[in-house]
Amino acid sequence: MRKVLIVCLMMLGITAKAQNGYQVGDVATDFNLKNVDGKNVSMANYKDAKGYIVVFTCNTCPVAKAYQSRVEALHKEYGPKGYPVIAINTNDPGTSPGDSYENMQKLAKEKNFSYAYLEDPNHIYTKKFGATKTPHTFVLTKTAKGNEVAYIGAIDNDQEEVNADKTTYVKAAVNSLLQGKKPEITSTKAVGCSIKWKKEGTTK
Numbered sequence: 147m148r149k150v151l152i153v154c155l156m157m158l159g160i161t162a163k164a165q166n167g168y169q170v171g172d173v174a175t176d177f178n179l180k181n182v183d184g185k186n187v188s189m190a191n192y193k194d195a196k197g198y199i200v201v202f203t204c205n206t207c208p209v210a211k212a213y214q215s216r217v218e219a220l221h222k223e224y225g226p227k228g229y230p231v232i233a234i235n236t237n238d239p240g241t242s243p244g245d246s247y248e249n250m251q252k253l254a255k256e257k258n259f260s261y262a263y264l265e266d267p268n269h270i271y272t273k274k275f276g277a278t279k280t281p282h283t284f285v286l287t288k289t290a291k292g293n294e295v296a297y298i299g300a301i302d303n304d305q306e307e308v309n310a311d312k313t314t315y316v317k318a319a320v321n322s323l324l325q326g327k328k329p330e331i332t333s334t335k336a337v338g339c340s341i342k343w344k345k346e347g348t349t350k
Contacts (some may be wrong), residue, residue, distance in 0.1 A: 167276010
């Protein structure tokens with residue numbers, strides 16, 4: 147009986163971790179998801195990358211919209227330095243029609259996204275990473291172990307873009323990694339809209 151109880155407790159711990167997603171120091175599994183150009187993209191496609199800025203976002207959330215230009219700026223600044231942005235749409239189009247693949251393509255063209263914008267139609271990687279908001283950002287760095295999570299949370303602490311003294315968490319994390327250091331701040335609370343999950347019993 148005692149052994150059964152221990153096994154059950156261990157399984158509960160594993161389940162809790164899976165539900166919570168990655169923590170700082172975990173190694174992230176690569177994905178293979180469709181980009182707005184119709185081609186599949188994975189982290190392995192970026193042969194010269196030193197790491198990645200993975201942003202779970204969407205078309206429709208006002209907060210995600212407010213960060214679109216900042217996400218573009220991150221890619222333009224850090225992509226050439228080895229930390230490209232890869233954005234992933236978390237929302238189910240059946241629940242949120244504005245987040246359909248066709249609308250992703252329209253938005254990417256309208257805003258002239260220079261980074262990959264991928265769909266995650268069954269929330270597989272949204273759940274693996276543990277994203278809960280749009281936007282929710284994960285900075286990964288290549289190590290001997292694999293793509294290690296170095297930072298999780300908000301892009302900065304200025305959602306309305308009115309604070310001249312804002313803290314740019316993602317930039318600070320990537321700058322530290324480029325210097326061979328661990329980020330001073332490794333996690334913050336993601337701020338944004340709740341993810342629009344697929345209704346039970348539906349598939350793409």
